[in-house]
Amino acid sequence: MTRVAVIAHAGKSIGGGLEELRSTLQRAGVTDPHWSEVPKSKYAPERVERALDDGAELVFVWGGDGMVQRSVDALAGRGVTLAIVPAGTANLFATSLGIPASIQDAVDIGLNGRDRTLDVGKINGERFAVMAGAGFDALMIREADKGLKDRLGRAAYVWTASKSLREDPFKARIDVNGELWYRGKASCVLVGNVGSLFGGLEAFENARPDDGLLEVGVTSADGVGEWARTVARTAIGSTAKSPFVQMTKAKKIRIELDRKVEYELDGGARGKTKRLKAKVEPGAITVRVPDLQ
Structure with missing residues (x-):
């Protein structure tokens, strides 16, 4: 089974919050994901690295565009799939890809959707x-x-x-x-x-x-x-x-x-x-x- 990781911004929330995310993943058969919560998005890259060291093949990122950006910076070129649970203010990246701000729907897409290969920009490193x-x-x-x-x-x-x-x-x-x-x-x-x-x-x-x-x-x-x-x-x-x-x-x-x-x-x-x-x-x-x- 695919090794799943969750990197979550603890200060962001939608629906029933992170507890609903846990239970939704469990019902889908993901009972023991690599789970990490951060107080600010700037800590996300380090946690992504830990998840990759733990063998993660699919990384769920919970948060807004800032959290996704920090995670993308760490995941780019690593051959690991990103799944997004939009829990921020604007969620521009998730919205542009048709990922809704619904825990159930976002998890379903993350586990059963289609992989799409995308470009990223790089500015000042x-x-x-x-x-x-x-x-x-x-x-x-x-x-x-x-x-x-x-x-x-x-x-x-x-x-x-x-x-x-x-x-x-x-x-x-x-x-x-x-x-x-x-x-x-x-x-x-x-x-x-x-x-x-x-x-x-x-x-x-x-x-x-x-x-x-x-x-x-x-x-x-x-x-x-x-x-x-x-x-x-x-x-x-x-x-x-x-x-x-x-x-x-x-x-x-x-x-x-x-x-x-x-x-x-x-x-x-x-x-x-x-x-x-x-x-x-x-x-x-x-x-x-x-x-x-």
Whole structure:
């Protein structure tokens, strides 16, 4: 029988919580999984390594996008399948793969679904599954992480976004596949593996996590009026037509900024930097998805 591991963020919960996850696995015949709970997602890679040393062949990750990102960083290239039980605020990666926020359904997919081989991105030495960004989005995430996200959920991002609109743009140079692609004012730079944002909005309309490419987008929107126009375009699925947005696809990206700005990956704040180097790692991770995918 497949050796199963569970790596869980103890501070996240859906349904009946981790006790329901245990009982659901037991009813499915998984009576003695390698079980590990962490207080914060940053401890997940070490626990994933322990699970692999214990012979895990299928790793269930319980938590949000940050927990999944930390686990993907450890699992990429290891030949072990990832199953996701979405228990976070946004769950963008799970949602993009059709994995519902239901313990019973997620476990069933994890045990009986189809394996799908997906790309991951790698930026400044750390892998991500969904999206990395510098500027507006990272500042918004950093502020939401200061206790608001736990209390307000997705509403925390709306609140912090309204505050972050006052930040001044920076100057950026972006090289794509070794050649200059963009030089000028920027308020946000995104590198995406999938296209989805909160509430079903698509930052990258044609993104696929298995095409061997990353999406690159830069916006020069400045102030409430220009951002409102940009968001409106995104809501109707025509972000690329915004006068404040440029997009392309790439295998590798180099970003140089004129000052240090906040950056993030998969919803996790990472501090400030002036330089970002990103590349795609094609087919680096195997994820258990619904059979219909």
